[in-house]
Amino acid sequence: MAAEGIANILHRDTLSVIVGERLMKRGEECFNAGRVTMISPGTGELRGTVRPNEAGREPYTTRIWMRDEGLAYECTCPIGIKRQFCKHAVAIALAHLADERKNIDRDFGVLREAMLTVPQDALVTGLLGLAKNDPDLATSLKRICLEALSSRAPETD
Ligand SMILES: [Zn+2]
Numbered sequence: 001m002a003a004e005g006i007a008n009i010l011h012r013d014t015l016s017v018i019v020g021e022r023l024m025k026r027g028e029e030c031f032n033a034g035r036v037t038m039i040s041p042g043t044g045e046l047r048g049t050v051r052p053n054e055a056g057r058e059p060y061t062t063r064i065w066m067r068d069e070g071l072a073y074e075c076t077c078p079i080g081i082k083r084q085f086c087k088h089a090v091a092i093a094l095a096h097l098a099d100e101r102k103n104i105d106r107d108f109g110v111l112r113e114a115m116l117t118v119p120q121d122a123l124v125t126g127l128l129g130l131a132k133n134d135p136d137l138a139t140s141l142k143r144i145c146l147e148a149l150s151s152r153a154p155e156t157d
Contacts, residue, residue, distance in 0.1 A: 010046075010093050010096065010097060011097075012094075012097060015090065015093055015094075018070070018071055018085075019085050019089075019090055023085060023086075023087060023090055024090060026087040026090070027087040027088075027089070027090025027091045027093070027094060028090070028091075028094060029087075030050065030087045030088065030090070030091035031090075031091040031094040031095055031098075035050050035051045035052075035053075035091065036048055036049070036050055036051075036091050036092055036094075036095040037049045037050065037051050037059065039092050039095050039096050039099070041096055044065055044066045045063060045064065045065035045066070046063070046064050046065070046092060046093065046096050047061070047062070047063045047092075048061075048062045048063070048088075048091075048092030048095065048096075049061055049062070050062055050077075050088040050091055050092065052077070058076070060075055060076050060077045060080070060088050061075070061076045062074070062075040062076075062077075062080065062086075062088045062089050062091075062092050063075070063089075064089050064092070064093060073085055073086075073089045075088050075089055127141060
Protein backbone atom coordinates (compact mmCIF):
# COMPACT_ATOMS: atom_id res chain seq x y z
CA MET A 1 0.00 0.00 0.00
CA ALA A 2 2.67 2.50 1.01
CA ALA A 3 4.59 1.89 -2.20
CA GLU A 4 1.76 3.21 -4.33
CA GLY A 5 1.79 6.75 -5.56
CA ILE A 6 -0.19 9.03 -3.31
CA ALA A 7 -2.17 10.26 -6.31
CA ASN A 8 -3.86 6.86 -6.49
CA ILE A 9 -5.99 7.59 -3.47
CA LEU A 10 -6.01 11.34 -3.72
CA HIS A 11 -8.89 11.76 -6.06
CA ARG A 12 -10.88 14.88 -5.49
CA ASP A 13 -13.98 12.98 -4.37
CA THR A 14 -12.06 10.73 -2.00
CA LEU A 15 -10.39 13.74 -0.45
CA SER A 16 -13.70 15.52 -0.04
CA VAL A 17 -15.15 12.52 1.79
CA ILE A 18 -12.13 12.21 4.08
CA VAL A 19 -11.89 15.86 5.09
CA GLY A 20 -15.52 16.96 4.78
CA GLU A 21 -17.07 19.58 2.58
CA ARG A 22 -16.22 22.57 4.72
CA LEU A 23 -12.50 21.85 5.00
CA MET A 24 -12.41 20.91 1.33
CA LYS A 25 -13.79 24.33 0.44
CA ARG A 26 -11.22 26.10 2.64
CA GLY A 27 -8.44 24.04 1.09
CA GLU A 28 -9.65 24.98 -2.37
CA GLU A 29 -9.63 28.66 -1.45
CA CYS A 30 -6.09 28.34 -0.11
CA PHE A 31 -4.95 26.56 -3.28
CA ASN A 32 -6.80 28.92 -5.63
CA ALA A 33 -5.19 31.90 -3.87
CA GLY A 34 -1.83 30.54 -5.01
CA ARG A 35 -0.57 30.01 -1.47
CA VAL A 36 0.97 26.59 -2.17
CA THR A 37 4.54 27.57 -2.99
CA MET A 38 6.13 24.14 -3.30
CA ILE A 39 5.12 20.49 -3.47
CA SER A 40 7.33 17.48 -3.53
CA PRO A 41 5.65 14.14 -4.16
CA GLY A 42 7.44 11.05 -2.89
CA THR A 43 6.52 7.40 -2.71
CA GLY A 44 3.31 7.23 -0.73
CA GLU A 45 3.70 10.73 0.58
CA LEU A 46 3.43 14.34 -0.40
CA ARG A 47 5.27 17.27 1.15
CA GLY A 48 4.44 20.88 0.55
CA THR A 49 4.94 24.44 1.67
CA VAL A 50 2.09 26.91 2.10
CA ARG A 51 2.41 30.65 2.49
CA PRO A 52 0.56 31.86 5.62
CA ASN A 53 -2.17 34.46 5.34
CA GLU A 54 -0.77 36.49 8.20
CA ALA A 55 2.40 38.47 7.45
CA GLY A 56 5.47 37.66 9.52
CA ARG A 57 4.75 33.97 9.98
CA GLU A 58 7.07 31.26 8.71
CA PRO A 59 5.71 29.26 5.75
CA TYR A 60 3.79 26.18 6.85
CA THR A 61 5.38 22.85 6.14
CA THR A 62 2.77 20.21 5.41
CA ARG A 63 2.98 16.52 4.77
CA ILE A 64 0.39 13.85 4.01
CA TRP A 65 1.16 10.19 3.65
CA MET A 66 -0.42 6.79 3.48
CA ARG A 67 -0.88 4.56 6.46
CA ASP A 68 -2.72 1.27 6.65
CA GLU A 69 -5.59 3.01 8.41
CA GLY A 70 -5.78 5.65 5.71
CA LEU A 71 -4.43 9.11 5.30
CA ALA A 72 -2.02 10.61 7.81
CA TYR A 73 -1.02 14.24 7.92
CA GLU A 74 1.02 16.83 9.72
CA CYS A 75 1.40 20.58 9.39
CA THR A 76 3.26 23.29 11.29
CA CYS A 77 0.23 25.59 11.41
CA PRO A 78 -1.70 26.14 14.68
CA ILE A 79 -4.37 23.61 13.67
CA GLY A 80 -1.90 21.05 12.33
CA ILE A 81 0.07 21.18 15.56
CA LYS A 82 -3.12 20.03 17.34
CA ARG A 83 -3.01 17.01 15.03
CA GLN A 84 -6.11 18.03 13.13
CA PHE A 85 -6.45 17.90 9.37
CA CYS A 86 -5.97 21.48 8.19
CA LYS A 87 -6.74 23.30 4.97
CA HIS A 88 -3.03 23.40 4.08
CA ALA A 89 -2.92 19.63 3.77
CA VAL A 90 -5.96 19.81 1.51
CA ALA A 91 -4.35 22.62 -0.51
CA ILE A 92 -1.12 20.69 -1.21
CA ALA A 93 -3.19 17.65 -2.22
CA LEU A 94 -5.13 19.82 -4.67
CA ALA A 95 -1.89 21.33 -6.00
CA HIS A 96 -0.58 17.82 -6.61
CA LEU A 97 -3.76 16.79 -8.42
CA ALA A 98 -3.53 19.89 -10.62
CA ASP A 99 0.09 19.02 -11.48
CA GLU A 100 -0.84 15.47 -12.37
CA ARG A 101 -3.57 16.72 -14.67
CA LYS A 102 -1.10 19.07 -16.38
CA ASN A 103 1.34 16.19 -16.92
CA ILE A 104 -1.38 14.03 -18.43
CA ASP A 105 -2.43 16.87 -20.74
CA ARG A 106 1.18 17.35 -21.85
CA ASP A 107 1.68 13.62 -22.47
CA PHE A 108 -1.49 13.56 -24.54
CA GLY A 109 -0.33 16.58 -26.50
CA VAL A 110 2.82 14.71 -27.49
CA LEU A 111 0.83 11.59 -28.32
CA ARG A 112 -1.59 13.62 -30.43
CA GLU A 113 1.28 15.06 -32.47
CA ALA A 114 2.75 11.60 -32.99
CA MET A 115 -0.61 10.15 -34.04
CA LEU A 116 -1.11 12.95 -36.54
CA THR A 117 2.39 12.40 -37.94
CA VAL A 118 2.59 8.64 -38.44
CA PRO A 119 1.06 7.11 -41.58
CA GLN A 120 -2.61 6.20 -41.04
CA ASP A 121 -1.88 2.57 -41.99
CA ALA A 122 0.55 2.17 -39.12
CA LEU A 123 -1.98 3.55 -36.68
CA VAL A 124 -4.81 1.34 -37.99
CA THR A 125 -2.64 -1.79 -37.86
CA GLY A 126 -1.50 -1.00 -34.35
CA LEU A 127 -4.98 -0.22 -33.05
CA LEU A 128 -6.48 -3.34 -34.65
CA GLY A 129 -3.77 -5.43 -33.02
CA LEU A 130 -4.69 -4.01 -29.63
CA ALA A 131 -8.44 -4.29 -30.24
CA LYS A 132 -8.15 -8.02 -30.97
CA ASN A 133 -7.20 -8.58 -27.34
CA ASP A 134 -9.46 -5.91 -25.93
CA PRO A 135 -13.20 -6.08 -26.75
CA ASP A 136 -13.84 -2.75 -24.98
CA LEU A 137 -11.28 -1.01 -27.16
CA ALA A 138 -12.81 -2.64 -30.25
CA THR A 139 -16.24 -1.29 -29.26
CA SER A 140 -14.80 2.17 -28.61
CA LEU A 141 -13.06 2.21 -31.99
CA LYS A 142 -16.30 1.22 -33.74
CA ARG A 143 -18.12 4.05 -31.96
CA ILE A 144 -15.41 6.54 -32.93
CA CYS A 145 -15.68 5.47 -36.57
CA LEU A 146 -19.49 5.72 -36.54
CA GLU A 147 -19.40 9.14 -34.91
CA ALA A 148 -16.79 10.40 -37.35
CA LEU A 149 -18.80 9.11 -40.30
CA SER A 150 -22.10 10.56 -39.08
CA SER A 151 -20.60 13.96 -38.29
CA ARG A 152 -19.09 14.10 -41.76
CA ALA A 153 -22.37 13.23 -43.57
CA PRO A 154 -24.28 16.56 -43.38
CA GLU A 155 -21.53 18.51 -45.13
CA THR A 156 -23.32 18.93 -48.43
CA ASP A 157 -22.45 22.51 -49.39
ZN1 LIG B 1 -1.88 23.59 8.28
